Amino acid sequence: MLKKLLIGVIGTSHPDPKISKIAEEVGREIARRGCILICGGLGGVMESAAKGAKEKKGTTIGILPTDSPFSANKYIDIPIATGLGEARNVVIVKTSQALIAIGKGFGTLSEIAIALRLNKPIVGIDTWKIPPLIPLKDPRKAVEKAIELAISSSYK
Numbered sequence: 001m002l003k004k005l006l007i008g009v010i011g012t013s014h015p016d017p018k019i020s021k022i023a024e025e026v027g028r029e030i031a032r033r034g035c036i037l038i039c040g041g042l043g044g045v046m047e048s049a050a051k052g053a054k055e056k057k058g059t060t061i062g063i064l065p066t067d068s069p070f071s072a073n074k075y076i077d078i079p080i081a082t083g084l085g086e087a088r089n090v091v092i093v094k095t096s097q098a099l100i101a102i103g104k105g106f107g108t109l110s111e112i113a114i115a116l117r118l119n120k121p122i123v124g125i126d127t128w129k130i131p132p133l134i135p136l137k138d139p140r141k142a143v144e145k146a147i148e149l150a151i152s153s154s155y156k
Contacts, residue, residue, distance in 0.1 A: 008096025011045025031058020121149030
């Protein structure tokens with residue numbers, strides 16, 4: 001049994017400042033609540049969320065599309081080099097007990113679709129509105145809901 005929840009953060013690799021700020025707050029909140037943050041390990045929302053988590057001494061895992069663990073952003077504690085390119089999105093979703101999507105992008109859309117296909121709990125902030133994804137506006141409430149869904153889901 002896992003001792004800490006694994007909360008995935010997915011999102012655009014080209015966020016505007018507002019989305020970056022939201023991602024940082026989500027990362028801080030994940031760490032504040034003692035969960036482990038999982039992301040794609042590169043830039044954009046992934047880097048902002050990992051930065052926020054590190055500010056609160058959280059643990060971050062980056063599921064990288066490349067063959068090199070050195071491609072991870074500087075806030076990743078555990079880089080996992082898959083060499084899978086975009087296919088690594090499946091690994092991110094399957095590893096996470098719940099996910100938070102932030103912003104829009106086609107990579108984000110593919111991760112949302114994978115999560116929905118695999119019946120993974122997912123909430124979103126300023127992202128694609130595709131039921132049953134739960135749209136929320138507040139980063140704190142998004143993390144609360146993701147944790148609640150992770151605990152109550154069969155993906156413990």
